[in-house]
Amino acid sequence: GTGTFSAEAGPSGTLTVTGRIATGQPAGTLVEIDFAQSDGFVGHFTGTLLSADSLYGSVWYTSANLTADPVPATFRRTFP
Numbered sequence: 001g002t003g004t005f006s007a008e009a010g011p012s013g014t015l016t017v018t019g020r021i022a023t024g025q026p027a028g029t030l031v032e033i034d035f036a037q038s039d040g041f042v043g044h045f046t047g048t049l050l051s052a053d054s055l056y057g058s059v060w061y062t063s064a065n066l067t068a069d070p071v072p073a074t075f076r077r078t079f080p
Contacts, residue, residue, distance in 0.1 A: 015037045017033060044060055
């Protein structure tokens with residue numbers, strides 16, 4: 001998919017999101033997501049599906065000159 005991003009006191013732009021889901025893994029459902037930003041950074045998420053509304057895993061960023069350390073991340077779907 002596609003979308004937009006904005007960083008606090010930083011750049012903003014467009015992004016493209018790709019990913020995959022692999023079921024039947026020993027730890028549950030594996031989710032891998034990459035989001036390529038128009039500023040050259042690529043975010044990566046690897047984790048597991050905890051419920052229909054929650055992902056838990058690690059996020060890190062890469063660019064031509066950077067590979068950041070992974071940090072824990074939780075994504076929760078919210079409803080309006």
